[in-house]
Amino acid sequence: MTDTPAIELKGISKAFGPVQANKDISIRVMPGTIHGIIGENGAGKSTLMSILYGFYKADKGEIFIRGKKTEIPDSQAAIAAGIGMVFQHFKLVQNFTVLENVILGAEDGALLRPSLAKARDVLKHLADEYELQVAPEALIENLSVGHQQRVEILKALYREADILILDEPTGVLTPAEADHLFRILDNLRKEGKTIILITHKLREIMEITDTVSVMRRGEMTATVNTSETDPAQLAELMVGRKVLLRVDKKPAEPKQVVLEVENLRRTDSKGVERLKGISLHVRAGEILGIAGVAGNGQSELLEVLGGYADATGSIRINGEEIDLTGKHSDGQSRRARGIAHVPEDRQHEGLIMPFGAWENLVFGYHHDPEYQSGMLMDNAGIREEAAGKMERFDVRPPNPALAARNFSGGNQQKLVLAREIERNPDLLLVGQPTRGVDIGAIEFIHQRILQLRDAGKAILLVSVELDEILSMSDRIAVMFDGQIMGERLPEETDQAELGLLMAGVTEQTDKPAIDAINEQLEAKLAREEARNG
Amino acid sequence: MDYLTLLQILDSTIRLSIPLLLACLAGLFSERAGIFDIGLEGKMLMSAFFSAAVAFTTGSVWIGLLAGILASMSMSAIHGLASITFRGNQLISGVAINFLAAGMTVLIAQDWFRQGGRTPSLEGSARFQELTLPFADALRGVPIFGPLYADLISGHSILVYIGFAVVPLSWWVLYRTRFGLRLRAVGEAPEAVDTAGVSVIGLRFAAVAICGVLCGLAGAYLATGLQAGFVKDMTAGRGFIALAALIFSKWRPWYALSACLLFGLLQAVALRYQSIDLGGFVIPVQFMDALPYILTVVILAGFVGKAIPPRAGGEPYVKER
Numbered sequence: 001m002t003d004t005p006a007i008e009l010k011g012i013s014k015a016f017g018p019v020q021a022n023k024d025i026s027i028r029v030m031p032g033t034i035h036g037i038i039g040e041n042g043a044g045k046s047t048l049m050s051i052l053y054g055f056y057k058a059d060k061g062e063i064f065i066r067g068k069k070t071e072i073p074d075s076q077a078a079i080a081a082g083i084g085m086v087f088q089h090f091k092l093v094q095n096f097t098v099l100e101n102v103i104l105g106a107e108d109g110a111l112l113r114p115s116l117a118k119a120r121d122v123l124k125h126l127a128d129e130y131e132l133q134v135a136p137e138a139l140i141e142n143l144s145v146g147h148q149q150r151v152e153i154l155k156a157l158y159r160e161a162d163i164l165i166l167d168e169p170t171g172v173l174t175p176a177e178a179d180h181l182f183r184i185l186d187n188l189r190k191e192g193k194t195i196i197l198i199t200h201k202l203r204e205i206m207e208i209t210d211t212v213s214v215m216r217r218g219e220m221t222a223t224v225n226t227s228e229t230d231p232a233q234l235a236e237l238m239v240g241r242k243v244l245l246r247v248d249k250k251p252a253e254p255k256q257v258v259l260e261v262e263n264l265r266r267t268d269s270k271g272v273e274r275l276k277g278i279s280l281h282v283r284a285g286e287i288l289g290i291a292g293v294a295g296n297g298q299s300e301l302l303e304v305l306g307g308y309a310d311a312t313g314s315i316r317i318n319g320e321e322i323d324l325t326g327k328h329s330d331g332q333s334r335r336a337r338g339i340a341h342v343p344e345d346r347q348h349e350g351l352i353m354p355f356g357a358w359e360n361l362v363f364g365y366h367h368d369p370e371y372q373s374g375m376l377m378d379n380a381g382i383r384e385e386a387a388g389k390m391e392r393f394d395v396r397p398p399n400p401a402l403a404a405r406n407f408s409g410g411n412q413q414k415l416v417l418a419r420e421i422e423r424n425p426d427l428l429l430v431g432q433p434t435r436g437v438d439i440g441a442i443e444f445i446h447q448r449i450l451q452l453r454d455a456g457k458a459i460l461l462v463s464v465e466l467d468e469i470l471s472m473s474d475r476i477a478v479m480f481d482g483q484i485m486g487e488r489l490p491e492e493t494d495q496a497e498l499g500l501l502m503a504g505v506t507e508q509t510d511k512p513a514i515d516a517i518n519e520q521l522e523a524k525l526a527r528e529e530a531r532n533g
Numbered sequence: 534m535d536y537l538t539l540l541q542i543l544d545s546t547i548r549l550s551i552p553l554l555l556a557c558l559a560g561l562f563s564e565r566a567g568i569f570d571i572g573l574e575g576k577m578l579m580s581a582f583f584s585a586a587v588a589f590t591t592g593s594v595w596i597g598l599l600a601g602i603l604a605s606m607s608m609s610a611i612h613g614l615a616s617i618t619f620r621g622n623q624l625i626s627g628v629a630i631n632f633l634a635a636g637m638t639v640l641i642a643q644d645w646f647r648q649g650g651r652t653p654s655l656e657g658s659a660r661f662q663e664l665t666l667p668f669a670d671a672l673r674g675v676p677i678f679g680p681l682y683a684d685l686i687s688g689h690s691i692l693v694y695i696g697f698a699v700v701p702l703s704w705w706v707l708y709r710t711r712f713g714l715r716l717r718a719v720g721e722a723p724e725a726v727d728t729a730g731v732s733v734i735g736l737r738f739a740a741v742a743i744c745g746v747l748c749g750l751a752g753a754y755l756a757t758g759l760q761a762g763f764v765k766d767m768t769a770g771r772g773f774i775a776l777a778a779l780i781f782s783k784w785r786p787w788y789a790l791s792a793c794l795l796f797g798l799l800q801a802v803a804l805r806y807q808s809i810d811l812g813g814f815v816i817p818v819q820f821m822d823a824l825p826y827i828l829t830v831v832i833l834a835g836f837v838g839k840a841i842p843p844r845a846g847g848e849p850y851v852k853e854r
Contacts, residue, residue, distance in 0.1 A: 053728075055852065076730030091725040093718045094844065104718050105729025107711040115711070155729075 006194035012061035039215030084156020146177035175499035258458035264313035289473025307334035340420035344431030358386035358400035410441030550797025556775035559747035566740030571627035574772025575634030580752025585763035602749030609745030620849030661690035720843035
């Protein structure tokens with residue numbers, strides 16, 4: 001190993017109008033190491049990486065690649081400098097094969113055949129070397145998210161990148177897929193590749209990186225060796241104050257059953273059965289957490305319960321049957337029955353982005369007599385009430401006239417929560433409450449949901465974040481392929497067991513798969529020991 | 534129906550299919566690159582007028598063809614500028630081109646030739662002549678195959694053969710070359726092309742230019758091959774039928790050929806059987822003329838199945854971080 005850093009940034013600054021996205025950032029990453037960059041949303045991580053990949057030009061500052069000053073005006077220059085990027089949202093052509101995606105832009109000549117043949121060989125070689133197995137002729141749209149990500153990594157390696165930037169790579173992966181990804185990254189590190197990992201998950205930073213930089217409000221607040229820090233310190237550096245990483249909650253006091261679901265089935269417009277006979281119940285004063293990898297029917301469950309998708313089966317609220325297909329099956333009727341819904345996709349289903357916060361704070365309830373003034377809406381009253389809600393939910397900036405799209409992710413989520421929680425519902429449906437939300441706001445949102453529970457309300461929480469499920473729930477149900485695979489108590493289970501259920505593995509059905517995953521876990525532990533010892 | 538009538542219908546099917554086919558392939562290149570183009574009609578019309586006008590003036594159909602292609606490409610350039618460079622709405626730009634062409638062709642025709650918005654009839658070398666393929670006359674006597682070769686395969690203008698040759702050529706370019714791979718990619722996921730270091734704008738302009746050339750061929754064929762001169766609105770909705778054929782063919786060259794032949798057949802049948810006597814009730818001519826268009830709607834509504842357009846179609850590309 002040499003003393004020349006693989007990448008060195010000196011005094012990088014970038015402003016968008018009045019917003020200083022990056023302020024005098026310097027960073028050194030040695031070859032053959034994994035460097036983590038952690039920070040809240042909007043801290044400037046992505047801007048910094050976009051500068052490194054030639055999407056933006058820095059206002060000030062210099063970039064050195066392997067000790068040589070390098071200008072990166074566009075992606076082509078970044079690729080030429082040996083930089084590969086795996087974006088959070090994959091840049092793949094869905095109806096192309098893996099091979100076609102890999103060679104796109106890096107073809108050897110005007111005809112495809114020789115390039116495809118060469119790529120097939122290279123991919124085979126890379127697959128053996130780094131555990132990057134993908135079927136070369138498979139269409140991207142038929143691949144799992146984990147495999148699609150491998151294709152992105154292969155694209156970079158095919159272009160002979162030796163500096164790899166990964167932006168929030170585990171957001172969409174199952175725990176097992178994430179483990180596999182980390183194994184790949186470990187292999188790449190052993191081969192002398194340099195890796196920059198951007199994430200907001202402290203656990204990942206601690207698990208895989210050698211050094212870590214923390215960004216806050218466009219500035220680099222610290223760079224430390226991972227072995228010399230801990231999650232609490234990193235969280236404090238990120239937010240700028242002490243953060244409670246653990247959810248502080250009293251034991252639940254469950255009372256009568258509020259929501260009872262029996263044999264719920266839903267078939268989507270393509271004729272695929274998305275819910276295959278779901279049965280569950282939620283009591284007053286408890287949180288039922290639904291764990292699962294995205295796309296296993298959780299969204300459909302929320303849609304049916306929230307009243308905007310038809311289904312068969314039965315749903316009872318406080319013992320009364322709910323209309324599942326008729327004209328009383330809509331959000332309006334559900335709200336009238338005391339069901340409030342914080343949808344998974346707040347930007348499309350929870351809010352109307354160009355509308356003001358005050359308008360968004362009454363949507364769904366705007367027919368209520370209390371918001372009317374004669375034939376018109378009582379806008380002055382609504383505004384006033386909105387200001388109160390924003391204050392109680394600590395929405396910043398507390399300006400009811402500001403359009404929803406101008407708030408940060410966390411504050412948008414607080415707007416939705418304020419609207420739904422302040423109606424004092426019997427049942428709160430919450431989907432992905434903290435997706436894309438800053439660590440500081442997560443704490444607040446969790447506290448609010450717990451307060452509602454302690455006030456004796458029933459809560460159904462859907463989340464793909466296992467940490468969140470484990471810390472918030474009083475009971476956990478795991479969904480896989482439209483079914484509930486099992487129910488566990490949070491104090492009697494762990495990530496590994498839930499991870500297996502999320503992959504559809506139960507002890508009875510799939511002994512070999514369990515063995516395989518256990519082997520992987522053991523290998524991981526052994527690696528960690530080797531690294532620590 | 535005897536064999537000769539069948540050959541005649543098929544012969545006119547070919548003639549009527551060619552402008553559809555060329556326009557359809559033009560749309561295929563444009564839309565595969567993510568630029569929706571409802572201005573095919575306008576481009577064809579422009580080319581039809583300028584090819585006829587220039588062919589008449591110079592006496593050379595080849596110079597006319599060149600002028601037609603240039604006219605069509607200049608419309609493409611406007612469409613490209615509006616929808617690629619300035620990220621405007623592709624449908625509005627296309628509609629504008631159709632209006633522009635419909636008005637401008639007649640206006641200029643009237644100004645130049647004073648014949649009520651048409652060009653004078655083209656004769657001799659100002660028009661594409663029918664080519665007689667080798668041995669066509671010698672083989673005519675052979676049963677079945679002879680008339681087929683002499684009447685159906687032989688005896689079309691050069692643009693017909695070019696039109697059919699463009700089908701395999703398009704397939705080859707799209708699926709076997711680097712350019713084709715990138716072109717298909719830019720219509721599906723321009724961000725993938727962009728991050729791979731390839732210019733999205735460059736590819737889309739190339740596609741729009743190819744669309745201009747093919748529309749130019751289609752329009753020139755109408756005015757100087759199929760007919761002898763330009764008349765007002767002579768494209769008669771062919772640009773839109775070509776779009777229908779494009780959807781019907783799910784944006785694939787070989788399917789485009791079959792779709793265009795089908796629509797050509799409908800037109801040929803309508804032309805041949807202007808009035809059908811159903812024993813007392815005579816189906817009016819107007820109905821037969823409308824039939825190809827009615828069937829277009831029926832086929833599109835009922836028989837296409839699921840046609841998935843290129844995913845990034847109609848969306849101007851804006852770089853995200």
